[in-house]
Amino acid sequence: MVRVRTFENATQVLGELEQRLMDLLWDEQPLSVREVKARLPRTRLAYTTVMTTLDRLYKKGLLARSKHGLAFVYQPAMTRGEYQRRVVQAALSPLLAHGSGPVLAAFVDVAAGADAENLDRLENLISIHRRKRRGEPR
Amino acid sequence: MIGFTLVFALTVVALSAVAVVAVQLAGGALRRRGAHAERRAVELAAVLPVALGGALVTSLVVHGYIGEDHCGVHDHHAHLCVAHGGAWAQVPWIVAMVAATAAALLARLAILVSQHARTARAVAALRRVSAAVGGVRVVDSPRAFCFVAGVWRPEIYASTAAWQGLADDERAAVLAHERGHVAHHDLRRRLGVEMLLAFAAPLLGALLVRRWARATERLRDHDAVAVVGDPDPVARAMVRLCRLDREAATPGFAFAARGDELAERVEALLAGEPTGVRAARVLGVALAIVALGAVALIASQAEPLHHALETLLG
Numbered sequence: 265m266v267r268v269r270t271f272e273n274a275t276q277v278l279g280e281l282e283q284r285l286m287d288l289l290w291d292e293q294p295l296s297v298r299e300v301k302a303r304l305p306r307t308r309l310a311y312t313t314v315m316t317t318l319d320r321l322y323k324k325g326l327l328a329r330s331k332h333g334l335a336f337v338y339q340p341a342m343t344r345g346e347y348q349r350r351v352v353q354a355a356l357s358p359l360l361a362h363g364s365g366p367v368l369a370a371f372v373d374v375a376a377g378a379d380a381e382n383l384d385r386l387e388n389l390i391s392i393h394r395r396k397r398r399g400e401p402r
Numbered sequence: 403m404i405g406f407t408l409v410f411a412l413t414v415v416a417l418s419a420v421a422v423v424a425v426q427l428a429g430g431a432l433r434r435r436g437a438h439a440e441r442r443a444v445e446l447a448a449v450l451p452v453a454l455g456g457a458l459v460t461s462l463v464v465h466g467y468i469g470e471d472h473c474g475v476h477d478h479h480a481h482l483c484v485a486h487g488g489a490w491a492q493v494p495w496i497v498a499m500v501a502a503t504a505a506a507l508l509a510r511l512a513i514l515v516s517q518h519a520r521t522a523r524a525v526a527a528l529r530r531v532s533a534a535v536g537g538v539r540v541v542d543s544p545r546a547f548c549f550v551a552g553v554w555r556p557e558i559y560a561s562t563a564a565w566q567g568l569a570d571d572e573r574a575a576v577l578a579h580e581r582g583h584v585a586h587h588d589l590r591r592r593l594g595v596e597m598l599l600a601f602a603a604p605l606l607g608a609l610l611v612r613r614w615a616r617a618t619e620r621l622r623d624h625d626a627v628a629v630v631g632d633p634d635p636v637a638r639a640m641v642r643l644c645r646l647d648r649e650a651a652t653p654g655f656a657f658a659a660r661g662d663e664l665a666e667r668v669e670a671l672l673a674g675e676p677t678g679v680r681a682a683r684v685l686g687v688a689l690a691i692v693a694l695g696a697v698a699l700i701a702s703q704a705e706p707l708h709h710a711l712e713t714l715l716g
Contacts, residue, residue: 278530348531352543355527358520360547369583369592369618370549371576372640372664380648383641386668390637393672397634 278326281309281317286326286340286347294339296332404491404500405482409711410459411503411601417451418602422610429613436678437620437670439685444614445591446689448598457697458707465704482712510600510607518553518593525551528559538577540565546646548576550583553590567646572639575626579636582625588618616663620670624677633671640664 278286288303289295295303297315304314318338321327326347329336342350360370425432425447432440462482491497528551532539543561550556558580568576583589595614599607626636644664700707 348542351527351531352541355524355531356541356543356545356547359524359528359549359551360545369551369580369588369615370547371579372643382665383645383648386637386641386665389668389672390634390641393637394634 281313282321285314285317285321289327289338289340290344294330294337296335296337298335300338404496406459406462408496408500408503409462409482410455411500411507413458414451414455414601415503415603417454418447418599419606421447421451422599422602422606425610425613426606435681436676437617437624439678439681440617441614441621442682442685444610444617445595446686447610448595448602450689450693452598452601453693454696454700458700461700461704462708462711465708482708507600511597514593514596514600521551525559529557532559538565546643548580548643550580550589553593556584556587556589558584563646564643568639568642569635571630571632571635572642575630575636575639576643578626578629579622582622583618586622588622592618616666619663620667620675621677623667623671627671633674637668637671640668 284304285300288300292303297311297318300318301309301311301314318327318329318336322329322338326341327338328341329338331337340347425443428443429440432443466482528541529539532541534540538558538560541559541561544563545561546564546567548558548560548564550558558577560576564576565573592611592614596607596611599610601607602610623633623636627633630636641664
């Protein structure tokens with residue numbers, strides 16, 4: 265049975281090895297720990313390192329796993345595209361909620377406050393200004 | 403040491419409160435003078451109290467070394483001098499006041515650091531899933547946004563929704579605005595202002611930071627107009643981005659309500675608000691002269707000031 269945990273902390277940046285393993289599993293799945301290790305031929309990673317990293321990714325909700333005989337086989341819990349969308353959404357949420365924080369300067373941080381009526385009025389103002397500059401009648 | 407710390411803290415807190423109230427009261431006049439002047443006033447209101455507090459304490463310390471030894475003359479209160487500074491530690495209300503002030507300052511700085519760290523983490527995650535396109539990190543998102551992030555290595559981030567939804571001239575205007583933030587190190591400057599205003603009363607300090615941010619945005623709008631040669635695309639880009647984002651935003655995932663800011667910026671652009679460079683310079687020179695005068699007065703009156711403070715605190 266495939267168990268999937270929730271992907272709660274999308275803003276958590278993946279480490280280099282975690283990212284490599286995710287890329288590997290997005291390209292080919294499902295894979296056991298031994299198969300993953302075999303597909304990383306130029307690295308001197310211990311079997312236990314690969315196993316721990318896969319377990320960590322599973323606990324982060326990025327991988328699903330099922331038991332095949334005595335060993336677990338792993339597969340991504342979401343597609344690469346879905347992962348990226350979730351990272352963007354989770355990262356944007358605090359950024360946009362806090363507006364222009366100390367390390368952020370937004371071009372406009374006004375969306376919720378600018379109601380449709382206000383936007384219509386401003387557009388009208390811009391168009392009057394443009395016509396005035398061009399010398400056209402209002 | 404405790405005595406000097408208390409003098410510094412009380413001076414900075416009192417002067418910060420006066421400076422913040424003065425800037426708030428002069429807000430309308432400063433706005434009419436231009437964004438540069440408004441921003442400079444906030445920066446001076448942040449810097450001068452700390453500078454004058456520092457000057458006062460320095461003058462007292464120097465006086466303690468070179469002034470006449472008065473410690474034997476009167477012993478009815480603790481002495482504000484280098485040799486007998488430890489006596490203040492035996493006055494409970496003074497110790498409590500220094501501790502409370504230090505705790506409040508540290509708490510505000512800790513909030514600032516944690517806010518900074520949280521934003522930096524989110525930006526790092528966003529960076530990983532963005533693609534660099536012509537100096538901009540483009541993020542695939544239905545939300546319409548464009549911002550600069552990073553205090554030490556600022557980068558421009560824009561969403562695909564914003565990039566695809568804006569016309570060419572509007573995109574150029576947004577880019578020019580954001581490049582202005584990068585070129586003028588606005589995020590670093592803002593952090594400095596926020597740290598200095600941590601000495602001011604919390605709500606008053608936040609009001610000034612908000613004023614500084616709004617003035618800075620109007621300044622960068624001016625930069626954008628200078629690059630694209632017309633206020634029209636800059637104003638249009640602001641309204642267009644808001645419209646695009648209103649369409650994409652879902653409840654619980656939206657910016658704080660600041661519609662008045664948008665109107666303020668668009669109207670300032672179309673009305674040809676002055677940048678206020680000259681007014682900022684005049685304000686800077688005038689306040690520098692006043693501050694130098696105050697420092698000279700503090701230095702020349704170190705003796706009576708020192709006694710007055712001892713009597714006041716002891």
